[in-house]
Amino acid sequence: MQIGELASKCGVRIDTVRYYEKQKLLVPSGRTEGGYRIYSTVALRELRFILRAxxxxxxxxxxxxxxxxxxxxENQPCSSVKELAEAKLKDIEEKLAELGRMHQALTGITDACCGGEEPxxxxxxxxxxxxEDS
Amino acid sequence: MQIGELASKCGVRIDTVRYYEKQKLLVPSGRTEGGYRIYSTVALRELRFILRAxxxxxxxxxxxxxxxxxxxxENQPCSSVKELAEAKLKDIEEKLAELGRMHQALTGITDACCGGEEPxxxxxxxxxxxxEDS
DNA sequence: CCTATCCCTGGAGTTAAGTCCAGGGTCAAG
DNA sequence: CTTGACCCTGGACTTAACTCCAGGGATAGG
Structure with a gap:
């Protein structure tokens, strides 16, 4: 299939597919004589892998x-994969904590506001x- | 006070203060003859306001x-302020939800991994x- | 053959919030 | 008067992940 079909099957733009290629994430299975990228179903799976991640x-x-x-x-231990996943989990947890802190603080001061039409x-x-403080 | 003192009192870089000025968030109280920005304690409060927000x-x-x-x-209703705060709360809640979703999904698949040294x-x-699915 | 639709490349632009740099001026102390 | 610390401006650079553009070629259908 050509790049347009691949992109629309995955719900991304053509430019995005080409961008992923530039980032060495996704290589086309081949090219037509005219230079068009062609993708196999393997490439389709790979793009879906990328999008899921x-x-x-x-x-x-x-x-x-x-x-x-x-x-x-075959030559990589499971632990390497799990390390990446756990590092990402930690990232997410940090962001959650920071957002939770913001949410709590902002809720506190927002609830105290009348929100009325008075000046x-x-x-x-x-x-x-x-x-003054803090 | 000069820009360096203001910046260090608030724990930001000098460039950041100038950047806020370019964004029309913080105007110096005046300038010395030589062109140095000078800031009053009012400006200090304003910078702190910005950083708290x-x-x-x-x-x-x-x-x-x-x-x-x-x-x-004096001429603005409380409701205008509260609207901004509530819109931001909504933003935060959306991000929290999205991160929560990611966390749950990633936790699920990570827990299932042995994480051992086997290939x-x-x-x-x-x-x-x-x-295949999804 | 003509046309519409697809595709190609290389490079520039986008967003947010700074950060850094060159090249130069100001100011206070000794 | 010199030195060192401070400050000035304008503009370029950073990150991430695209997104868009110009100018052109390829391909399929009629």
Whole structure:
């Protein structure tokens, strides 16, 4: 299949597929005489692999590492794969913690605000952001 | 005070202060004859306001809006401020949900992996990413 | 053959929030 | 008067992951 079909099967743009190729994530199975990229169903699986990893939060650079391990599965220990996954889990947990902290703080000061049509002269949100302490 | 003192009091770089000025978030109280920016304690409070808002997840653009409201507090309703805060809370909640989804999915497939030194030929993480379905 | 639709390459632009640099001016102390 | 610390401007660079563009070639259908 050509690049357009591959892209639409995976719901991404053609440019994205070419971008992944530039990043060495996805190589076409071949080229037509005219220079068109052609992809096999193997390439389709590979692109789906990439997209699934992306949806789990892996960056393209990390996906490259995953692919490197996958290509050489027989000679790579499971532990290498699991390490990548656990590092990513840690990343996610850190982001969750940071967002949770923000959420709690912002909820606290937002709930205290009347939100009415009266002037914001003593708005508790603005005051909280402007406070002397902390 | 000069820009260096202001920056170090707030734990940011000098360039950051100048960047905020370019973004119209923070104007120096004046200039010396030689062209040095000078800042009053009012500017110090303003910078702290900006940084506090940032720590709650507001972008600089949104902080600009907050400052616009703050400067004209008397004529702005509390509801305008609260709307910004609630929109940001919604943002944060969406990110939390997305990260939570990622965390759960990744935890699921990671827990299933042995993580041992045996070859990753049948590694459940790689298999999960490579699966036919979904 | 003509046309529409697909595809090619190389390179530039996007976003956010800085960060860094060159080349130069200012200021206070000794 | 010299030195060192500070500051100025304008502009380029960074990261991630695309996205878009110009200018052109390939291919299929009628």
């Amino acid at each position: 992306k949806s789990l939060g892996f960056t393209l650079k990390e996906i490259q590492e995953l692919l490197t391990l996958k290509i050489d599965r 914001a002269t003593a708005c508790s949100i603005l005051d909280a952001l402007d406070k | 940032k720590s709650l997840g507001f972008t600089l653009k949104e902080i600009q809006e907050l400052l616009t409201l703050k400067i004209d507090r 990753a030929t049948a590694c459940s993480i790689l298999d999960a990413l490579d699966k």
